[in-house]
Amino acid sequence: QHDYYGSFFLITAHEKHYYQVLALVFAVKEINKDPNLLPNTTLGFNIIDTHISDVRTLESSLMLLSGQRLAVPNYQCHEDLEMTETTEEKENKYICQCNSLQYIITCGPFDPILSDKVHFPSVYQLAPKDSKLALGMVQLLVHFNWTWVGLLITDNARGETFLWDNREEMARKGVCLTFMLKIPPNENYSLFPHSEVMGILHATSANVIIFYGSDNVVFDWEFEKEDYLSYNKVCITTSQWDFSMRPNTLLVESFSKSLIFSSQRKEIPTFIPFMRAIKPAKYPEDIFLKTFWSLFFPCPLNEKQWKEEDCSINTSLEMLPLRNFDMSMSSRSYNIYNAVYAVAWALQQILVLYPWKLHSFLRNMQFNNNAGDQVSMDQKRIPMANYDIINFVNFHNGTEVLVKMGEFKSHVPFGEDFSNHENYSIFYVLGNEQMLTLHSVCSESCGPGYRKSPCEGQAICCFDCIPCPVGEISNQTDMDQCIKCPEDEYSNKERTRCLHKMVKFLAYEEPLGMTLTYTALTFFLLTVMITGVFVKHQDTPIVKANNRTLSFLLLLSLSQCFLSSLLFIGKPTSTTCLLQQTIFGITFTMAISSILAKTITVVLAFKATRPGSRSRKWVGSRAPISIILNCCLIQVILCGIWLLVSPPFPDADSHSEPEHIILKCNEGSLIAFYFVLGYMGLLALGSFTVAFLARNLPDTFDEAKFITFSMLVFCSVWVSFLPTYQSTKGKIMVAVEVFSILSSSAGLLSCIFIPKCYVILLRPQWNTQEWVNHKSYARGKHHSKAFPHAS
Incomplete structure (x- = not known):
């Protein structure tokens, strides 16, 4: 029997990251119980917390290389197979640069920098490319006629790419940005003018705000300040900006109209039963679980005062509200689950266990997980991302649920009710009265009989409505130009349709x-x-x-x-x-x-x-x-x-x-x-x-x-x-x-x-x-x- 402690997952102290640790534990236990996958082999793991610190991230990388608790530069004494799996976007770059000899599997959002195989030959990304995400978000805005929106992004390469894609697509679809704010990375976060920006969010006329970036940056904002956040605004974000695992001070009601673009995935049938069974008494050696349990259940933080039996009685993760814990598997946890299985299948195919041969197996690795989804380590084989559109609903009785409102498919053409035929579409499966009645426009739509006249010096979404002149009509809303009636027709008083002209001459009968x-x-x-x-x-x-x-x-x-x-x-x-x-x-x-x-x-x-x-x-x-x-x-x-x-x-x-x-x-x-x-x-x-x-x-x-x-x-x-x-x-x-x-x-x-x-x-x-x-x-x-x- 061989024990391999080669998979190291670096996580932060945020509670939601422990949720990802549970996905790791679930995958490892599931593999170890499978007699057909790595028989006579037990997988294990070590966890190192970086505390969202650049110094701790570099130190952890050196510790992984040295195989000891001390970070020794240019020294490696770890004889076992070393493989690092990361969960944070920002940590990926530091770890990949330090551990260039290791095999690294990233489970966070797709990073185009890490796809450069010249500089990162042994880095594998499980997340699909989200190049169509901007198209999906803009299409959602167009569907609800939200043409006046605000945008908050993180000040990094991913944020800039998202901003570029969004601006280009918004210009094509007639959607305008009323403001755009960039949130600095953690090391410069203290210099960020929080109050000024929150005042902009409160005062803006836009009722729809798009958030995109690293969740550990965005969520460090002081959202508990109720004076700043309006209840009448819709938040559109991605699944990486999780709503679960937040402190109780979060103003959840402010996000009752939130729409989340979440990567499509199938449910692992055995995951929720596994989560129901988790209790401190079952895993007494798990110090993270004790800390997590103390946050939401009446258990002392001091380990000496712990009594597992008392803390585990009548408590379960299923009892926590959605704002604190989601029993279903998140997108990132799903990537971690697939990463563990990818390592297991690669090891399964190795006949001679030498590290330098693992790369060829990982590169060609392709399999179906227990949910039936295809998993591939080759980025070229990973299909374009499809997204579920999730609505975070907070009912009056305090119940919180994530409701699938629709989906965005990258390769499905528009339905017959759409005028153009580009290679993406949104199918709405659940109506939402609040979404349909909410307006987020700079100028109200120009009804039939009027045309849009751009306001000088303002965005194209800001315009005046000018009545069509005599002889011209507009039979649709927000027409840029009025349509001239044929020579034998004239416009009605409302300027909405052309009527046939009556033939007239000086007749004997009149x-x-x-x-x-x-x-x-x-x-x-x-x-x-x-x-x-x-x-x-x-x-x-x-x-x-x-x-x-x-x-x-x-x-x-x-x-x-x-x-x-x-x-x-x-x-x-x-x-x-x-x-x-x-x-x-x-x-x-x-x-x-x-x-x-x-x-x-x-x-x-x-x-x-x-x-x-x-x-x-x-x-x-x-x-x-x-x-x-x-x-x-x-x-x-x-x-x-x-x-x-x-x-x-x-x-x-x-x-x-x-x-x-x-x-x-x-x-x-x-x-x-x-x-x-x-x-x-x-x-x-x-x-x-x-x-x-x-x-x-x-x-x-x-x-x-x-x-x-x-x-x-x-x-x-x-x-x-x-x-x-x-x-x-x-x-x-x-x-x-x-x-x-x-x-x-x-x-x-x-x-x-x-x-x-x-x-x-x-x-x-x-x-x-x-x-x-x-x-x-x-x-x-x-x-x-x-x-x-x-x-």
Whole structure:
């Protein structure tokens, strides 16, 4: 039988480290009882306490090399197999540097520095890499919409790596840090401003705090100060920052919303029964157990006063609350358990027990432990870590439990309810009302209808909510940009969805279109009636005065002007768009040129009365007809060029009114349109000027004065039309043009023909040759006195 005392575990004086010692004892006892593993061989162990001291750590390493209680540098007299297993991250580096000839198995968190096989060829790490831990934590934050968090890390290489990974992933997922604090290592811990930092934790607006680092550093904080710690904050940490084995002064209630990322592991079925059976009476030689028992049970600290029977009666580790002791195996205890089995299996495979051959066996060691998990000493074979998300729950009755809230798997894609497809995911198996209702954001989410506007000089998680402008929507929360609606849609008042625009045009059925239609038809019928009156009384003096042919042409053109306005009403088509402006321009040109011809006729008639005047040959129908034809020909040429170069066409205006698509006729060429209007304006101005100059000429029926008034009305209407036409959009613009056509045409009809109809119908005695001769004689006599040189 061979006894090997080659496995030395360095632990601290913290109570939780004794919990890890129990895992070591359990593994050693289990192996020693297994007849198939190391038969006829008993494993043993020595324990050395470093007290979290760098000096004690170095001293312990030298003691291991010398094999004695004294630390002798550069001396080794230990003939047995030496293997060191460490539990603390900080101790790993010192021990690995001093004991470079030994085989060292680290059970603490994975350290990338120790994975360098050039400097540490005989160091083995059981913990899996936690490179995906930052991804899992950020994904948890995103799931609960916690975008405003604080971060506390230890000021070492592992803390810096975690900070780098977290910042990169947080930036990708839109999570912001409101503060980041680094906790110094133990040797500088006394210089750390505890009160100032605890004040930051209390005053911060973030309701979620992430803790990451060595537990012996973080937990040395004065968390018993209730004034600093808020009950409304969630703590997210890892399993290495244990909540068990803490002194009673710890404010456990403050961590009732704590979420712990714990490496996934299977339960060892025989571990809890082993823990139930542990009592000082069963292991009287265990001085650590006596000290531990005295902390939680009524037993004296003085060993001389100890009575194992009294201290063991009605006491069990199972009776301790979760804050003091957890019966289940922790992640680090699980690593220690696997480390012991790794050593045992390596020894099992050694046929010749020489230390220099153990390395090859450890390097290739791979086995399944009693829980069914695969254990490997080759870091390349260790799979990426998967994590259970544990919620530390403290019920009102004082019961404390660790509840598995979900899990994070490194190699499982997102579910169908996630938008992206990266190679990790979180599956939540237990809802938590407190977690779902807790908010930890810098700015409240922008609801549908709003977009985020970053606040200058602040983190991306701090923003203002700006309503979407007209024509744009946001149908999700926290949208960076509003979505523009298609051309044929508009945004509702809430700016949450796009609605189809209603097609709109100046229709005959609507009140405005109906009013304009009735007005146009009324004036058209009135024009027809006046024409009938003039035809019936065409041989009377008032009709024959100033060329009745011109009067009939003017009435014809005015009737066409009234009818041309109907082309502007109704749904625009290619035909109506081509005819609208051309018919309007030509008919109005005919009307104005007819008035111009009538005015010139008045002037010529007056001049023809002078002896020897050459104007006599122009008096008659030849000159007026020539004027009308030439004026209309110019307008026809302008309209023809317009139609050839850039003709009007049907168009849909979706911008003038947000909720409507307005169908209208696009002029095609605004220059051509204004040329047509300008030419008519030039004719109107000429007619007005000639009529104004001839207003005092002798005329039986005051034709020149009536023409002056009519052209004054006409010019006033169209001068008002131009700015109004430019300032309106949609069907109102069309209505303005129709109104201008009707009002100007009605002005010409009223000022020129209504007085004549009054004489024909109501004062027939004025419409006789005797009256005309009498009035002409009176006007001539008056004119001779006023202008003696004219005779």
